[in-house]
Amino acid sequence: MKFTTITKWELKETLKSRKFLTIFILQISVLFLMLFVFNAFITNIESQEGISITPSLSGFASLSVDDEGRLFSKYINPELITVTHASFDDSMKNLNSGKTMAVVLVPADSLDKIRNIDTIEVKLYLDQADPKRSVVRDEVNNTAKILAITLSNSWIDSLTPQNSTPAVVTEENTGESLPMQIVTKVMLAILLFLPLFLFGNMIIDSVVGEKERKTGEILMAMPINSSDIIIGKSMAVVGVIALQVAIWMGILLITGFEIPNPLLVYLLVIITAVPVIGVTVIIAAYSKNYKEAGIGLTFGYVAIVGILMIPPLIYITNKSLISNISPLTMVIRLFSGDVIPAWHFLIPLGFVIMVSAITYWISIKLFQRDDVVFGPRPGLIRLILEFGGLKRRGG
Amino acid sequence: MVDKIKYPQYKFETILSRNQRRHLEVDDNLMIEIESLSKSFGKIKALDNLNLDIKKGELLGIIGPNGAGKTTAIRITCCILKPDSGDVLVDGMSIHQEQIKIKSMIGYLPEEPNLYERFKARDLLSYFAELYGVPKGEIDSRIEELLELVNMSHRAEDRINTFSKGLRQRVGIARALVHDPQILIFDEPTMGLDPATAHNIREFIRELKGDKTIILCTHYMDEADSLCDRVAILNQGRIMDMGTPQDLKSKIRGDLILNIKVENPCWDVVKGDVVKAIEGFSTVEDVELVDNQYTISLKSKNDIKDIINVFEGNILSVNTKEPTLEDVFINSFKQ
Ligand SMILES: Nc1ncnc2c1ncn2[C@@H]1O[C@H](COP(=O)(O)OP(=O)(O)OP(=O)(O)O)[C@@H](O)[C@H]1O
Ligand SMILES: [Mg+2]
Numbered sequence: 158m159k160f161t162t163i164t165k166w167e168l169k170e171t172l173k174s175r176k177f178l179t180i181f182i183l184q185i186s187v188l189f190l191m192l193f194v195f196n197a198f199i200t201n202i203e204s205q206e207g208i209s210i211t212p213s214l215s216g217f218a219s220l221s222v223d224d225e226g227r228l229f230s231k232y233i234n235p236e237l238i239t240v241t242h243a244s245f246d247d248s249m250k251n252l253n254s255g256k257t258m259a260v261v262l263v264p265a266d267s268l269d270k271i272r273n274i275d276t277i278e279v280k281l282y283l284d285q286a287d288p289k290r291s292v293v294r295d296e297v298n299n300t301a302k303i304l305a306i307t308l309s310n311s312w313i314d315s316l317t318p319q320n321s322t323p324a325v326v327t328e329e330n331t332g333e334s335l336p337m338q339i340v341t342k343v344m345l346a347i348l349l350f351l352p353l354f355l356f357g358n359m360i361i362d363s364v365v366g367e368k369e370r371k372t373g374e375i376l377m378a379m380p381i382n383s384s385d386i387i388i389g390k391s392m393a394v395v396g397v398i399a400l401q402v403a404i405w406m407g408i409l410l411i412t413g414f415e416i417p418n419p420l421l422v423y424l425l426v427i428i429t430a431v432p433v434i435g436v437t438v439i440i441a442a443y444s445k446n447y448k449e450a451g452i453g454l455t456f457g458y459v460a461i462v463g464i465l466m467i468p469p470l471i472y473i474t475n476k477s478l479i480s481n482i483s484p485l486t487m488v489i490r491l492f493s494g495d496v497i498p499a500w501h502f503l504i505p506l507g508f509v510i511m512v513s514a515i516t517y518w519i520s521i522k523l524f525q526r527d528d529v530v531f532g533p534r535p536g537l538i539r540l541i542l543e544f545g546g547l548k549r550r551g552g
Numbered sequence: 553m554v555d556k557i558k559y560p561q562y563k564f565e566t567i568l569s570r571n572q573r574r575h576l577e578v579d580d581n582l583m584i585e586i587e588s589l590s591k592s593f594g595k596i597k598a599l600d601n602l603n604l605d606i607k608k609g610e611l612l613g614i615i616g617p618n619g620a621g622k623t624t625a626i627r628i629t630c631c632i633l634k635p636d637s638g639d640v641l642v643d644g645m646s647i648h649q650e651q652i653k654i655k656s657m658i659g660y661l662p663e664e665p666n667l668y669e670r671f672k673a674r675d676l677l678s679y680f681a682e683l684y685g686v687p688k689g690e691i692d693s694r695i696e697e698l699l700e701l702v703n704m705s706h707r708a709e710d711r712i713n714t715f716s717k718g719l720r721q722r723v724g725i726a727r728a729l730v731h732d733p734q735i736l737i738f739d740e741p742t743m744g745l746d747p748a749t750a751h752n753i754r755e756f757i758r759e760l761k762g763d764k765t766i767i768l769c770t771h772y773m774d775e776a777d778s779l780c781d782r783v784a785i786l787n788q789g790r791i792m793d794m795g796t797p798q799d800l801k802s803k804i805r806g807d808l809i810l811n812i813k814v815e816n817p818c819w820d821v822v823k824g825d826v827v828k829a830i831e832g833f834s835t836v837e838d839v840e841l842v843d844n845q846y847t848i849s850l851k852s853k854n855d856i857k858d859i860i861n862v863f864e865g866n867i868l869s870v871n872t873k874e875p876t877l878e879d880v881f882i883n884s885f886k887q
Contacts (some may be wrong), residue, residue, distance in 0.1 A: 162682045163882045170670055371666040375727070379683045380656035527633045533594045 159381040163389025166365060168396050177359075178380055181401065184355050188348065190406055192286075192412070195344055218289050220298070221248035224263040228278065232300045232307070239294060252282060259283045259293040271308060341491040343469065345414060349426050350465065352401040353433045354458055360394045360434055361450045362525075364441035373530060383524040387442070387517065391434045398430045418491050425484040425491075426508050433461055435516025442523040443535060482508040519544070582641075583608045583735060583765040584629060590789075591624055598624040598634070600789035611766040611795075613780030615773065615877070617885060621789040622769045623663050626737055628753035629767075630660050642735070656684060660727035663739040663769075665721060669713040673704060673723050675711060684731035699727040702756070718749040718885055725756070736760060737767045742775060754779060773877035783877065785884060792884060801875045806872075808854060809875050810848040813868040829862050844868070849875070 169176050218238045222230045223245040230240050241257065248260040260282040265271070266275045280295050283290045359382070364387075367373035376386060406423060409416060416422055436457050444450035468483035472490070480486050481504040490497055521543065523529050533546040564759040584606040591599040598621045614622050616757075627633040629640050631651040642654045662794045667676055674695060681691045695705045699705045711719065721741065728736060738757065742750035757779060760766060770776050776783050777797045784794040793800060830839050830848060836859070838849040848859065853872070860870060 159683065159685075162679075166679045166682075170668070170675075174670060264613065312775045369666045370669070372668055374627075374632060374662045374664070375660065375667075375680075378655060378658070378660045379663075379680070380652045380685065381683060382652070392724075531627075 160385040160392065161220060163386060163510045164392040164396065167390055167393035171359070171397065176303035181397075182249075182347065184352070185404060185408070191348065191351075192409075195348070199454065215244050218293050220261060220293055220297075221251050221257040222257050222263070223248055223259065225265050226263070226268050228263065228267055229263045229300060232303045233283045234300075238296055249282070252284060258287045258290060259297075261297060266348060282317070295375045297403055318370060321337055332463060339443065343473075344488050345409075345416075346469075346488045346492060347401065347466075348409075349406065349422065349488065350429065350485055352398055352405060353426070353430050354462075355401070356394050356434075357397055357437045357454045357458065358395065358440045360391060361436045361441050361444075361447065361454065362395070363390045365387045365444050365447055366374075368444075368530065371448055377530065384517075385452055387438060387520045387524050391431075391438050391517070391520075393435050394437075395427070398434075399427050402426050402430075416492070417494060422488050422491055424507065428506065429465070432509055432512035432516055435513050435520065438520040439516055439523065441539075443465045443529060443534075445532070463530065478504070553653055567621070568791060571810065575591070575604060576748045583610070583643060584767070585641040586625065586629065587641070589628060589635050589640065591621075591628060591633065591635045599638075602638070602789060602795075604784060606767065609762055611761050611768060611774035611779060611781050612815065613783040614767065614769045614786055615771070615776055615783060615881060616786035616792075620786040622642060622786055623739055624789075625786070626660075626739055626767065626769060628656070630658055631655050634640065637766055639705065652663055653776075656731065657733055659731065659733035659785075661721075661724050661728045661736075661738045661741055663743075665724035665774045667712045667723060667727070669721060670711060672711050673715075674708040676698070676723065677726055677845055678713060680727050681730045686731050694730065694732075695726075695803070698729055701729075702726045705803050721745060721753065731791050735765045735767075739769045740771065742766070742772060748774075750783055763792060768817070773881055777877040786882070787885070800880045806851040806855055807874070809873050809879065810846075810850055811869075811871050811873070812846045812848070812860070812863060813870075814844050814846070814866050815868045816866050826862060833859060 174191050174288035219235070219241070220238050221241050221243050222233075224230050227242075230242065233240050241251075241385065242249065245260070245262055247258065248262075251257040251266065252260050262280040262282070264277060264279075269275075270277050279297070279301060280431050283294060283295065298542045367376060406416065406419060410419065437454065440452055440453035444453055469481040469486045469489050470485045471477060478501075481490075481501055484505040487502065487505050488496070524538075528535055529540075539548065541549055568884075581740055584603050584604075586602055586604040589602040590597070590600050595770060596840065598619075600621075602621070602625060604612075604691050608753065610833075614625070616622055624633065628635050629642065630645050630781060631654055642657060643651075645654055647654060653760055669680075671679065677695045677698065682688075686694060696705075702725055704719065704722050705727065707715070707719060712723065716721065725738075725741070728738075741757070742753050745753065754775060757766065761779070768776070768780060771878045782795060784799070785792040793803070795803065802874060826846075827841065828838050830836055830846070833855045834849045834851075835855045836848060837851060850856070856872070860867070
């Protein structure tokens, strides 16, 4: 357990450093700035409470409807889509001139058809050039579903008159449309995960610095294992990340962002820091100097961002179970109020543990090798062959 | 560069392997046994079947040209580098098995004693004391004692990056001593220090002598001469010679060196005759002429007067001196 000594001292000396504190505060300020940019992007006017920086989405998209019976437009979510009523011809003119993004045509004989339990055919015309078109498409589909459910409920009620309760049109909360989730939930989740990528330099400085400043020699002469050094230094950085994410989440909560189950979200972000630092520490253990490490870090982080971001995208499109391996998916699901079975959390947890075990194992193995630390350093391919047991060291 | 020079090969005493020796005698007096140690860095052979024993309480000096493998041998002993083959036994424990135990027995001052610049001197010592596993309750008093010892109490709260080289070296030494190790290994501890600071550090090492087993690597021959019980001369990863400073001095050169500077460069014409004449004396071991100076190694001072007479008064200055380790060193690596 000697690694705790290293963690303690690394943390102590880091938090004492004025340079570090400046950077730390600067990072939070930049995150804060991003929050404002993010809000400006989603024009916010939240009615009653005056100015709030919680994103509101009214008027995000516009829709022109030809719907005589007002049957359809009644169910469209007005928070998201501004609905105008117009004849089909006028609507199409608006669409062509860009005044509206989409046109919905509900046939005039809809009510008759409903009575005869016939299918109604609602037509949607979309401006293909508008990136927000999918929001409208989703909303129209949702509305059609709600309409169908409502109609069938009332039809069932009419068949069973003994049921005295009047057909209440229950509004079903289908949540925001998927693209909107990308904009709000995903953005918010990404903002929370951002601090994981801000401290790569700290671990580089702490590990590569031992080589560049030649302090590594005395550290290697200590009666401790390489694993203590690697894990001790990594945990110090995880600690700093934990601190920043805590401050950051505090700011988000105070400024009115809704973070459901903040403790769970916090834990998900922090456990993700462990393998992220694990990847960074591999790069640091192998690199000869800061320059190399910097290049490695860039590639490493592109890969990590990919691994974190792709599963949520998969989840949004088809909700497959495997997409839960990314803790980001879980956070997004928590944000969107999803009811998550407890065992689903085992998926990202297992993934995080697996990646951590592999990355720290590699880092420790690298750091145990005097040729990697003191040179002459073996090439990458040679190292991989040796790790894979395909080549013997020195052979 | 150094590697290209051809050095004379010295004969080795037969060195028995660890197992053979075990059969013959169990030597409890040995603290460090370096056995057939080899280490290469790519194509460079830094250590070539090195054998060396260090007794308990002994102060062994290692000298040798740049790149001889001194630092490499030390790093392997400290379990920082792994040898390609061979073993080092520290108090009977092998570097292949008992790294942690060995590391905690050794206090090591590296050749480049870089310390964490941001740390205050006292914090740095506490950090390493904790890493060495010094009991919590003893750390503060131990550090106080050490700061006193290296005369750094007044700078204890200053950061390392405000220290001069000499001050850093003192902190480095205190750091190496923080866990009160049985073995101390100093790699060029006085390199780059002013004579007064270097003197202080030498005196400090002298005080530790006897109590601890010490390895001292140095390029300063007078340092090795005055401090060490024995000196090993290392070259190209092998021991060229080893013995007490006195042994080495008398072995390679005579007991006395006579330097004669001649006045008239025209003497060059007959110099061959002069050299021959001097070599004729039975007490003369070696004659060497560089510029206008004759360096003559003598077994005794019996013939000095007669030798001086050979020069027929054409003399600028005469002096005699005992050979130093420096002479031994230069002589060893003369082509
Ligand atoms: N990490 C390394 N990578 C490559 N070569 C090395 C490394 N360490 C040592 N060497 C080589 O091994 C040989 C022995 O080096 P070592 O540092 O042990 O010499 P030294 O006797 O301590 O020299 P000096 O008196 O200059 O300190 C040298 O030729 C050196 O260049
Ligand atoms: Mg050296």
